[in-house]
Amino acid sequence: MRLTFAKLATAALVLAGSGALATPSASAQPDAPDRASTSAAAAAAPTAAQLKAAVAKCTKQISTGKFGHDAGGSRTVPVCATGNSVHWRADMDIVCDGQPTTKCNKNTDPWFQPQTAWTQSNGKPLIADKLPFIVVPGISSTWSYKSANITGGTVAAVVHQDKVAYAVVGDVGPTSAIGEGSYRLAEQLGINPNPKTGGVSGAVVDYILFPGVKAQPIESNSSAVSRGTVAAADLVAGRKGCGTTKLDFATYPALAANATGDEVKAAQCVLRANGYSTGDGDPTGKLDEPTSAAVKKFQEAKGLAATGTVDTKTWTALLSAGSTPQVQDGSTGDAVTRVQRALNAAVGAKLGIDGMFGPNTTAAVKKYQSARGLASDGVVGANTWKALQSGK
Incomplete structure (x- = not known):
């Protein structure tokens, strides 16, 4: 299990400089659900096998170096770009950070932090056991998510074995490690979500991000699914989509x-x-x-x-x-x-x-x-x- 000791400092920097929080007293109303037909989206959704095949090769490495599965571990994971996506293949450590719940709190997770780098539209932290989200590495000389047009709410397709789940970028982790997903994301992928004993080891999870494609608001998983499905279909079909x-x-x-x-x-x-x-x-x-x-x-x-x-x-x-x-x-x-x-x-x-x-x-x-x-x-x-x- 990764010790995300850098999260507090990194999150503070992100909140101070990235605009994740619109204003300290922000009040918000979620936007209307995406109007794309749920049945049509389901019919067009690429399979896990198709997405794995689309990112099987690192077409272009965009990180100057590689990341470890854990902080301090061997650096074997490059960040790559293929078509309309940025992707990597890594393990999955479980993230429970955000608003405390019965499943995610300081008692259930020894590394628990009560905030996330990006927040809901009402200014509150994300909820790890409700929202599928992933963690990006903190900005370093190895790679900057900002330079890849990735930010809070950027949609990702996450693939493990024969399952695909759509998530958003929701938090920032250590600068040297990669491969973290929220409690809810792990559940959707059939991975043990327990923050103490769960997760999965090895380079067995594909994280496929779509720069320029954002869920609106960040806490709307239905938005992530409908928009992610379109972007994933573009990737599989070899289309560039709207990212640039x-x-x-x-x-x-x-x-x-x-x-x-x-x-x-x-x-x-x-x-x-x-x-x-x-x-x-x-x-x-x-x-x-x-x-x-x-x-x-x-x-x-x-x-x-x-x-x-x-x-x-x-x-x-x-x-x-x-x-x-x-x-x-x-x-x-x-x-x-x-x-x-x-x-x-x-x-x-x-x-x-x-x-x-x-x-x-x-x-x-x-x-x-x-x-x-x-x-x-x-x-x-x-x-x-x-x-x-x-x-x-």
């Missing part, structure tokens, strides 16, 4: 039928991320019939005119979709990024999209609020989120 697609623009132009370009590809990827299929294959960068149909479905769901054209209102609703924590001056993270994108679409704010809520973002929020008849306080709370996500 540019989403950030100073302005978001109206896109009518047959429009082409990077903005169309961005719209396709955001639609896909929210459970609206734009057709088989990689995003094409063309607003074709399947994409127009997806736009219409999204517009209908938001109460917008179902034209199939990605206009200002549709862009605003699309780009702001997701969890709704209160964010304000000093907040950082994904929610801020979505606000900045949506403001660029809604009022032409021309913000630099960096996920950092500073004076320029505050001014743009106030401008938006004033134009929509909202209290112009520069704080993105429930009413402002509601306006953004309805395309106002």
Whole structure:
């Protein structure tokens, strides 16, 4: 069993610098469940054998060195990139860190820590016996998860023997070791979840992460499953998916039928991320019939005119979709990024999209609020989120 002695320090650094926690007093409402059909997703889900075959070789090693299965152990595990995924094969040590429960607490787990590097949308730590999540190594000269576009909520397919479970990145561990999963993830994979005596040894578990694919909110396993299934199918089919697609623009132009370009590809990827299929294959960068149909479905769901054209209102609703924590001056993270994108679409704010809520973002929020008849306080709370996500 790995001694995760580095977790406390690493988690503190992550929470201080990564924007995992939007604001100390964040209040949030989970987003609506993904609209992808559960039965359709199940039918399209790759098998364990298919996923193992897709990552059987280290197509490209992206870590400068290797990791051990345990802190201080022999370093034999490289971090690799194949297709739209980042992956490694390792053991699984059981993580019980997070909110204390009857299964996960200081009595059941001698290494228990009552926090996780990333938190739920309400600001509380994750719950290890409720949510399938994995642990990434702390940033070091060997490898940085940030440089691979991986963060809290990034979706992963985890494979053991003939089982596949979809999880999220939820915590950070030692810089020298790799191969940890939550109590609930172990249960789903048929691995003994006991933090004292459980886990599995040897390079027998494939951890397959999909950069750019995030569960919204992080605690929604249904979101991880629906979005992970699409990404896993892309991997097996040899498609690149949306992991490297540019989403950030100073302005978001109206896109009518047959429009082409990077903005169309961005719209396709955001639609896909929210459970609206734009057709088989990689995003094409063309607003074709399947994409127009997806736009219409999204517009209908938001109460917008179902034209199939990605206009200002549709862009605003699309780009702001997701969890709704209160964010304000000093907040950082994904929610801020979505606000900045949506403001660029809604009022032409021309913000630099960096996920950092500073004076320029505050001014743009106030401008938006004033134009929509909202209290112009520069704080993105429930009413402002509601306006953004309805395309106002």
